[in-house]
Amino acid sequence: MKLIKQVLAGIGVIFVLLVTVWQxxxxxxxxxxxxxxDKQVERIDKQMDMMQQIQKKEIKKLDQKTQQQxxxxxxxxxxxxxxxxxxxxxxxxxxxxxxxxxxIKRADLEKLKxxxxxxxIEQGRLKEKN
Numbered sequence: 001m002k003l004i005k006q007v008l009a010g011i012g013v014i015f016v017l018l019v020t021v022w023q024x025x026x027x028x029x030x031x032x033x034x035x036x037x038d039k040q041v042e043r044i045d046k047q048m049d050m051m052q053q054i055q056k057k058e059i060k061k062l063d064q065k066t067q068q069q070x071x072x073x074x075x076x077x078x079x080x081x082x083x084x085x086x087x088x089x090x091x092x093x094x095x096x097x098x099x100x101x102x103x104i105k106r107a108d109l110e111k112l113k114x115x116x117x118x119x120x121i122e123q124g125r126l127k128e129k130n
Contacts (some may be wrong), residue, residue, distance in 0.1 A: 063101065075126045082119040088112055 089112050092105065101108045 071126055071130050075123060075130065077128065078119050078123050082116065082123065085112055085116045085119065089116065 089109065092100070092109050092112070096102065096105050096109070100109060
């Protein structure tokens with residue numbers, strides 16, 4: 001009977017050792033899996049950061065191009081308006097003379113000349129921006 005108890009105790013000890021080893025391997029497997037997942041998460045986070053930086057650069061480039069196109073559009077619009085104002089001035093000077101005798105016509109001519117000067121100044125400013 002004593003021998004059976006010793007054999008059973010030995011089998012119990014071996015079983016406990018096997019279970020302990022099995023549990024430690026299971027724990028190590030889970031730990032390694034978590035470490036692997038953490039590395040993958042870090043890698044994905046780095047990729048996301050890089051993508052966001054690239055996206056910000058692209059947006060900045062698009063904003064700069066848009067700004068340049070706005071300036072170019074304003075410049076072209078000013079050029080058309082300047083041409084129109086210059087043609088009006090020439091037409092008035094041909095029709096009424098360089099200095100019209102009528103006060104209203106003279107004021108209109110001066111107003112157009114001031115507008116032409118404003119447009120020239122604005123065009124110079126737009127050229128500097130571009």
